[in-house]
Amino acid sequence: MGGGSFPPPFLWVGLWIDFIHKEFQRRNAGKTFAEEIIFIIFIDMLRRQPEKIDKVLVRTLKGLKLDGRIKQETILLNWGKTVGERIASRTTPLRVKDSILFVAVENASWRNELIFLKEKIIKQLNHSVKANVIKDIVFTN
Numbered sequence: 001m002g003g004g005s006f007p008p009p010f011l012w013v014g015l016w017i018d019f020i021h022k023e024f025q026r027r028n029a030g031k032t033f034a035e036e037i038i039f040i041i042f043i044d045m046l047r048r049q050p051e052k053i054d055k056v057l058v059r060t061l062k063g064l065k066l067d068g069r070i071k072q073e074t075i076l077l078n079w080g081k082t083v084g085e086r087i088a089s090r091t092t093p094l095r096v097k098d099s100i101l102f103v104a105v106e107n108a109s110w111r112n113e114l115i116f117l118k119e120k121i122i123k124q125l126n127h128s129v130k131a132n133v134i135k136d137i138v139f140t141n
Contacts (some may be wrong), residue, residue, distance in 0.1 A: 013124070071129040072096040082128045083121060091139075099135040101125070111139045 080088035
């Protein structure tokens with residue numbers, strides 16, 4: 001068990017595009033993903049001066065209302081870095097659903113220890129993405 005390290009920036013773009021595509025397919029059966037993204041980026045470009053692609057991607061994600069999900073995925077990817085090696089080596093973040101983070105824990109005694117640290121961990125996670133994304137954590141063995 002344990003958290004992963006932060007992927008390089010070029011990998012992030014691929015992860016974002018893959019995630020956006022899956023989320024878009026789940027939400028919009030009528031339009032193709034490519035049509036929607038191209039339309040949003042094109043309209044956005046008409047309104048603005050040239051700028052870096054990372055800013056365009058962030059604005060596009062917000063336009064698709066996916067920025068919250070991206071922050072949730074960032075929390076999962078950066079679990080080990082955020083909570084530290086001691087906790088990360090005994091836990092695995094599983095998923096976020098309705099602002100609740102589900103985390104697998106090595107054993108019951110670690111589960112009990114983490115319950116006492118829950119509020120501190122929630123604050124650390126939310127601080128790491130500069131948003132109030134996680135409201136609760138459920139620890140499971």
